[in-house]
Amino acid sequence: MKIAEMNWFQVEDYLKIDDRAIVPLGSTEQHAYLSNAVDTILSERIAVEAAAPLNVPVFPPLAFGITPYFANYPGTISLRMETYSRIITDILDSLHNTGFRRFLFVNGHGGNNPGQTAALEWLNSHADSRVRWHNWWNAPKTFAKVQEIDPVASHASWMENFPWTRLPNIRMPDHQKPMADLDKLKTIGAAGVKEMLGDGNFGGFYQRPDDEMQAIWDVAIAETRELIEDGWA
Secondary structure, eight states: OBGGGOOHHHHHHHTTTOOEEEEEEOOBOOOTTSOTTHHHHHHHHHHHHHHGGGTOOBOOOBOOBOOGGGTTSTTOBBOOHHHHHHHHHHHHHHHHHTTOOEEEEEEOOGGGTHHHHHHHHHHTTOTTOEEEEEEGGGSHHHHHHHHHHOSOOOTTSGGGOOTTTOOTTOOOOOSOBOOOOHHHHTTSOHHHHHHHHTTSOOSBOSOOOHHHHHHHHHHHHHHHHHHHHSOOO
8 A cells, every 4th residue: 555545644543553664766777778767666566566565655756866876867856865864864753753663665677786785784783673775677587587488688788678767658678788898888978877877778678568577577476475475573
């Protein structure tokens, strides 16, 4: 259930019987021919669908992340690591203050991982709490399903091309783009990244059949739901 569809009285009643909270984390950045909000769309949808039968509240996604390497692509917003870490800590402080104790961050963007370190530091002074950080797209079962379908997959390629991340009337290229040199990509600034990547796809086909994408989605939902449901002790 979405916090956006609850009032504070309902949240207060929920906290009398449960203390779990889910916070999706995304990014606003280039994704080649897909929506600039891919990471945000996917993390929120994964969280909402996974939590639905468990009646655990899902907060609105944090739509901005750490993505300095895409700074030269129009439409990208990147937060500094210090800013992002403080936001994660503020979220935890706010939720903890009202009674939440178990937190699942469903993360959709690899650049946000410094936030996990901030959460771990926060835990040192909040021994009554538990925090889980879930990179849904490369979690073991989900990533294994991606590799089973097509091992050439990365940022802005077919593996992020779901019906809900596509834009209307945008035609996808029909070729398989060679994988970029990701090691080199980590050594150059935003201008060099844009020159190297061109359209923004790191490598792979731009689209695969929807039945394959649904198969990945089903695994991702089940894997995320397991984290919400079990093993908090």
